[in-house]
Amino acid sequence: MTEEIFVPAGIAPSAEQLAVQLARVPYGLVEANAGAAKTTTLALRIAQALQRGAAPERILALTYTDTAVLALREALLRIGLASSTVARLRILSFDDFSAQRLAEIEGGGVTRCRTPEQIKPYVLRAIERAQTLPEERYPDELLIPGGGEGMVEGLLNRFAVLKGTLRLVLDPPEQRMSPALADELGHDYASLRVYSAFEFIRRGGHPDHPAFRAAGDATYDLARLIVDDELAGSEPHPLDLGLNLVVLDEMHDTNRAMFTVLACLLASNRRVAFLGVGDRDQVIHSAAGADADFMGAAFERGIGRAARFPLTASFRFGAELADAAGRLAAKPYRSGAAWPTEIQVLPFADAATMSRHVARSLQELRATERAAKAGPGASIAVLIRQAHQSIPLEDQLLRAGVHYRTAGFTSYLQRREVLLVRGLHAYAQNDFSGFDAAPTRLAVLQALMLFAGSYIDSQELRLADRVEEQERVMREVAADPAAMPLFIQNHILRNADAEVRRRLLDAIALLRSDDAQAFARRFVAVLQPHQLAARVLVCREDIDQLEQNLAQLVGLIEGEGTLEALFRVMHEQATRQRQMEGRNAVVLASIEAAKGLEFDHVILPGLNQGDFAVGGHSTENRNLLYVGMTRARRHLSLLFDAQRPSRYLFESGLLAPLDGAPAPGL
Structure with a gap:
């Protein structure tokens, strides 16, 4: 019997996309290049499941960010699914999904802390608690200057790693914590003791109902319940949702806590199929334990053998940008787009001149569009590495009358x-x-x-x-x-x-x-x-x-x-x-906030040595430029200080070193 194939509106799926859409495998993993329409491909797989008779409520789509949730909803509508159907699908960030499941288990009522400033008092209280516990055997290790004010950020970063990796949950120390043992675990003693005190405070002295949760805590708490086998006797199991299909976008950003929840979710829904999609060169959340290996050998060890599908051709941009992205990421890349992508690499004397150029260019483009009366104008994004870079840009955009909205930072x-x-x-x-x-x-x-x-x-x-x-x-x-x-x-x-x-x-x-x-x-x-x-x-x-x-x-x-x-x-x-209208507004965003999105025009200013690679060269900094560049469809402008171009412009082949000289610094 021939299967009825879902036919999307407005696009003709490639052979690679069609293979993913029609796959009938328990587990599938898609290795996708940026621009290879991975979100659209996920949408096609969801649409095919609906075509096969799955109820929308039995399909779960998980992402790493809220931005990706929005992008997937838009992709489903774009390929022709009814808005009423899309509304019935479960499309959630991993942390929101975990929070929903925990609310069913706990009964709700847990405060969500959304900023570091909301968490800071609890960290300071944890420092005080760790220092004053009567059974503390190494008080000299906890002599923290200034009451700990200067340590809060570092502690929160270490907490995120400990929770994302589940290090102390999966491999708990068999002996009491000591400075030597902390060193073996790769952490300092004070951080681990304060972490223990912080978790005691966060849980409010109650093992089953925390007093508050911050970002990532819901996933961590659910993963911990799974590891501790606390959900085994529940009938029905809290993760048994009768699902037919689970899809995971941005799988390259998966950490151990997320993977633990995913493995339990798939094991608890016996008739479920799974499809994960990711791009290893878009890992920009390693501080929270993200590891692309969960798309590799770790998946087969922890869940099972998966069929693997490539998405190699970018349908977002042309061959010139595909070549530059491939050089930067050091991997094969090709373009399947029907249009070329123009790339401009422009030097400037200073940031002020650069900002005036951006504003003037956008003003002229919008004026041309208005004169042509061609309907909605091109989608445009100006992507920056650090928030302070927006100030001269915003000043010039406002003076030029260019409507814009910000994402990833406040105006x-x-x-x-x-x-x-x-x-x-x-x-x-x-x-x-x-x-x-x-x-x-x-x-x-x-x-x-x-x-x-x-x-x-x-x-x-x-x-x-x-x-x-x-x-x-x-x-x-x-x-x-x-x-x-x-x-x-x-x-x-x-x-x-x-x-x-x-x-x-x-x-x-x-x-x-x-x-x-x-x-x-x-x-x-x-x-x-x-x-x-x-x-x-x-x-x-x-x-x-x-x-x-x-x-x-x-x-x-x-x-x-x-x-x-x-x-x-x-x-x-x-x-x-x-008074600015949202219609036709330029998006002025951080690169992180633009991840998962695409625009007709992308402008990346400030690609300067000493400015772009914050903290020095790292895979994550390189990945950020890769993400930023690959948001463009038809036009990409890379702007830099003429005296100090970033080394990544050379690594991508967009600038050639003079006279065979080595590429400059960061």
């Missing part, structure tokens, strides 16, 4: 440190009229309160929940611009730490003088943003970015000449930004 006008400076200037001038929206005024108060380390001093609030009450009071103040100066004076400045208050007052005096040259020369030294940020932020990268953001902000003064003009323009830009 610079709404970043906490920029709101801090804008708020200090408004206070110095006793004029908050430039903040024409109450939510923005509230954000200014929140930024000032955060960096000042202040609190609301009120007799009525001492018995109330301080955090909720502070938010309520600040909302009331933000509703009335005239109330802002007095609140800042009485509650923020007065209650700040003495040293912080001195810095803030010095910065206010500098801003009150309206001396543009003094501002450009002295502001960073007066405010000391690194020390200010280190008191309240967790991640070293966030602290570094804050410093870079303020340096870029100070640099904008050169384009205006006066402080009054600079802040007036920023207020106007903020208003203009709120």
Whole structure:
């Protein structure tokens, strides 16, 4: 009997795609190059399962990121599935799926912590607990300077590795922890002791119902229940969902905790088929234990033998880009696209010139599209390595009237440190009229309160929940611009730490003088943003970015000449930004946020030695450029400082070393 084949709308699947779509194997793994339509291929496999009679509710699609969830939903609609059918499919990130399963087991009610700042107090409490346990045998190993403020980011990174790899769960030490044993495990003793204390606090003293979870914790907690055989006696098994098909996108980002859940899920659904798709050269989450080997030998050891399918041809871009991507990733690559992809490699004298070029080019392109009246314009993404690089770009895009939206970071006008400076200037001038929206005024108060380390001093609030009450009071103040100066004076400045208050007052005096040259020369030294940020932020990268953001902000003064003009323009830009339409907007994004997406035009500025390869050369840095380049369909522009091009431009063959000289540094 001939099988009825699902015929997608708008595309003709390649032979490689059709082999995946029609596969009848228990386990299948697809090794896909970027641009090889892996998400579309997953959608075809799902559509074929529906064609064979599977109910939508019996199909589960898992991804690593929320962005990939959206991309898969869009791919299913694009190939012709009804929106009502797509809505019935289970399409979830791995952590959200795990959280749903745990809610069924635990009954819900677990708080989700979504930022490092929300977790920081628990880490500091864990440090204190580890140091004060009476049975501690090596107290000298736990002498942590400064109460542990400077260790929080490093500890969270180590926690992520321990959880992602399940190191202490799968291979628990047979003896009590000691500095020597910690060294054998590849960690320092203090980190492991604080980790133990942190997990005790996170679980709230209750083994079955944690007090809170952060990113990755749901997957870790579910994996731990599986490893400890805690789910074996459950009827029905919490992972027995009667599934016919499980598909996994971004499988290259799988870690041990995710793989443990996946193996149990497949074992618990006896009639299920599985298809995983990934690209080993897109691993950019190794800090959480991601390992492409789970698409390789580890899969066969842990789950079973899998049929392997290639997706080698990129249908996203032409032969020139396929060749460059293949050189960078050191693997075979070919193009199956029906169009060429134009690549421009453009040198510039400095970041300001580069930003003006980007804005002018986008302005001209949109003007041409409007003149042609050809309907929706081309999709465009400007992808950057670090968030501070967006400031000169956003400034120029706003001046040029180019509509844009950000992804992977907050627009610079709404970043906490920029709101801090804008708020200090408004206070110095006793004029908050430039903040024409109450939510923005509230954000200014929140930024000032955060960096000042202040609190609301009120007799009525001492018995109330301080955090909720502070938010309520600040909302009331933000509703009335005239109330802002007095609140800042009485509650923020007065209650700040003495040293912080001195810095803030010095910065206010500098801003009150309206001396543009003094501002450009002295502001960073007066405010000391690194020390200010280190008191309240967790991640070293966030602290570094804050410093870079303020340096870029100070640099904008050169384009205006006066402080009054600079802040007036920023207020106007903020208003203009709120009025921007989403339609036809340029996407200004981090490379990570663009993973899994594609655009007609991609612009990658700042491919400079010392800027792109953060922390030095690594596979992950190389993979980030690979991911960024391969988002392009028809046009790719790579912009760099003429004096210091990144080595990756040479490795991809897009720049040739002069006179046979070796490629420069990073």
